[in-house]
Amino acid sequence: MPESNGGYRGASYELLSAKGISVGDSIIIRTSDSEVAGLLMPRYESAGADHIVIKLKSGYNAGYEVSKIREIIKVPAQEGHQYQKLSNPIVASQVKDTLPQLALISTGGTIASKVDYRTGGVRAALTASELYSSVPELARYASIEPEMLLNEYSENLGPEQWTLIADKIAEKVRSGKYSGVLVSHGTDTMHYTASALSFALQNLPVPVVLVGAQRSSDRPSSDAALNLLGATIFAASSGLTGVFVSMHAGTSDDVIACHTGTRVRKNHTSRRDAFESIDASPVALIRGDSIEVQNPHPTGQIAVKNKAAYSVTGENFTARTRFDKRVALMKFYPGFDPSIISWAVSAGYRGIILEGTGLGHVSRACFPSLQAAINSGVLVCMTSQCIWGRVRMTVYDTGRDLLDMGVIPLSDMIPETAVVKAMWALANTKDLKEAKDIMQSNIAGEISRSIPI
């Protein structure tokens, strides 16, 4: 066993050490009545010492009690994903320089990377050659220049990192070298970052496409290669500009959906088609080589279908990349304690996004705290925890009372986008009236319906 024993100790540690098996090795375990093959997984520290856990081909983990294991065999590592079985690796210099140039900014997702089972961490594909070797089809559509900016699980990315990423994209855009920018990203918070970039980078002359993978590239069911390929085709050839998220459209490996950055949500913990456009169609579907535009980017001014019509150093491009993290997203639930609102005010929060029930409601018990928050200059906005649909606060007394208090209804803006937008708005103005106007104006497709509140 290496220095890091992957959490194994006691009986399991001894058995694995005796056989020279390390975390990440392909092994076969035989018991009196079964034989299974898989990869040795790390063990979390608090788990019992008498089980060995392997990741099966199905992607699921299974645990085996050491005393019941009759035989354990280390086997040569299996071949990885089909896109990695390349006998003649492509080197970057072989890629035609007449192809569109794309920048790929890596932030730490599993996309085009390998999971290192020793640490559980993700090792990014750092060079263009590594990238083409992983997904050789890329070389048919674009010349890609990768750069590693961050290497983080996306749950650790927040407002500070959004600024870093946005500034890096702005740098790439302003260089005039690229027809598009790809951002590889962990999927956990990819939709929050997509929203952040949508507000930070306006009038983009090129597409910015976030792409992730729900399953790491060592798994037969990995979506990494196809997502990256779809993102590349879209960025290189769609002629659309703005911020998008490119992921599997369904569970089969044939269609990629490109979503508007502000209208997309991760709606499943593990499915490859976890990302869905909320109350909207995806902007485009990528099927093989073909791009089917479903729904032009909802901010008319930046949806340009004809590539010739925009200049790579677009004059109107703006990068306002700061965020004020003093915004709380509060999901209401029965029994919700209004003193959380008072706490936020006293802790210096400048904005509160309520995730209310139904059409945009919270209990009457919250009214005094909300009124106090608004009176002290906190921006309080309403979204719905239903996810689909829109708040309509004039239908019931509760909504009307909240409007009278000064709560800002956000139509069909999803809560995840609303918290990001409030952080951006409050970083860009000290004027509360202006912040309210920003929240209620459609900047990047985040409000798709303009029927009255």
Place this chain on the structure above:
Amino acid sequence: MPESNGGYRGASYELLSAKGISVGDSIIIRTSDSEVAGLLMPRYESAGADHIVIKLKSGYNAGYEVSKIREIIKVPAQEGHQYQKLSNPIVASQVKDTLPQLALISTGGTIASKVDYRTGGVRAALTASELYSSVPELARYASIEPEMLLNEYSENLGPEQWTLIADKIAEKVRSGKYSGVLVSHGTDTMHYTASALSFALQNLPVPVVLVGAQRSSDRPSSDAALNLLGATIFAASSGLTGVFVSMHAGTSDDVIACHTGTRVRKNHTSRRDAFESIDASPVALIRGDSIEVQNPHPTGQIAVKNKAAYSVTGENFTARTRFDKRVALMKFYPGFDPSIISWAVSAGYRGIILEGTGLGHVSRACFPSLQAAINSGVLVCMTSQCIWGRVRMTVYDTGRDLLDMGVIPLSDMIPETAVVKAMWALANTKDLKEAKDIMQSNIAGEISRSIPI
């Protein structure tokens, strides 16, 4: 105008007063180029004085500027929903006493009720005769005994009201008089109450069916009558016991779905089919008279298909109806401030349900506060904000670290159910180990998958 002028003032107040028009009246408004009919809606206080708002037949509201109104006419009130156009009202004494007896506990939803436009409030159908007059088909399936327990918008119902409702149901069940109990409820938090009743009332000898309406019964698109009819047919004839939610299965008026009380969520702000079973099929579909059982109630012990097999005063029936509201539901987002966790601990919270990202993650920045919360005896559990899928905390470092800290993974329990269950668990034990075991055991279908964490 009556004392309550519905928020109108200035020019709009004067015009309405001159014509003797009150909020809730049917009116016709003519402008130079249009004529529209609708109901006069109340105006919220902060709105401008120069518009009159009516609710159109489509259910949408439209505002008209007073200066542009050429004529405004009060017309006799329109006929309501088709189910209310009954020429020969049925009186309770005419309903056959050989039919199954159901109790209907009203808590304040719009179901089988009329919206009072003067207050915006809901007037419940208080007597059985009123009920049969509203939905005459009910009299074919059951003899229903209504009782008004509460009259509240459901955003104002919380743990205290769950106890009241559960105690009232227990009383009805123990009386031995009823084949089932219907609970009419506002839809905003109906799924939270359904979860609460699922934990509070175990081994129910009869079905308890919550039913609501997304659109009030004055609207042509109202779902009130059909939802109540479906709930009644299911409660009277399915032979299944447990706690269920009965609502439209689709947007057409032909199929009602009965969902397991712990696996259902309001997923749309306004659609009639807003309620969906998460990661499960509905228990049954009601199509006309027929009950199609899709998925027996997941707690095997209480899914009894043969009515003869259970006794109305079932010996194993338990009612543990208290809840401890010192449980916080915290949705994680990028930039989430760990000091909210510390605040909750110091404020005396006994449980925290995290709505993490993806497979059950929060940022590393939260680790110290979470560890401190756990060390001080707070029950900390993990669910996913993805809604669909399940937490799997052994896949990435982040999840393993959280498990090592003592965070309890809740599989595919939805966050809304998890917060209710924690409130119930902590009211029923002071022992943290026991509370953890309760959280991780499937009591009422809230954990549908038993594959390893």
